Amino acid sequence: MKIAVVTGASSGIGRSAAIQIAKRGxxxxxxxxxNQLSAEEAVAEIEKEGGTAVALRLDLGDTAGFPAFRDALAETLSGTWQRDTFDSLVNNAGFGEMSMIGQTTEESFDKQTHALFKGPFFLTQTLLPLIADGGAIVNITSNANRPNVTGPGWSVYASLKGAVTVLTRYMAKELSTRGIRVNSVAPGATRTRFADNILGRHPEIEPDLARTFALGRIGEPDDVGMVIATLLAEDGRWITGQDIEVSGGQNL
Known part of the structure; x- marks a missing residue:
């Protein structure tokens, strides 16, 4: 059985990706x-459909805790699947804070940098010895880093997602010697808890936002989760070093 690790999988795109990956066996x-409760609910949903899943705590902003997470993961792999490696990593966990450049604090900048770039970089580094040769990695970026998108207030978030896009290419090159494929997926606006659940708190903005999509609606987590699962599966075996926008034609 193939094994995948999905960060930030208690809700939104990460949860969808975990469920879609499990559906593929x-x-x-x-x-x-x-949000331990939500993560355990996702595990229960996977198990109800006959799959196998385990939830582990990880603070992506605390790189000092990564070795302990690696050890807990190794124990879980051995105890649950009798494996000493896993096959796929989805670097999904993160958050965004909206602030104009003139009002952005250094604290906010550093917090986002740790979660969106430093965390995924060093988590991947820490877990590399556990990733099986021939495996795959998907990093979640954003269409906010596209040249035609300049949403005021998202300069730090978009810049860091752009950094992950570049990192993806370098990972794909360096890890190709082990047969590990690395791609990134760039969602458009998606119905998640992003930005402190902005769509849930302000439903009145959805109609105008939906008009920015060529396909006429904002994204749903499964729109993105299914693409992530496909990239990790045999279907994506000849794709590496790519940043794939999954946005329903937002801002076309």
Missing amino acids: AGVVLTYNS
């Missing part, structure tokens, strides 16, 4: 930071 390790 893989075991899944879901990580969460504060």
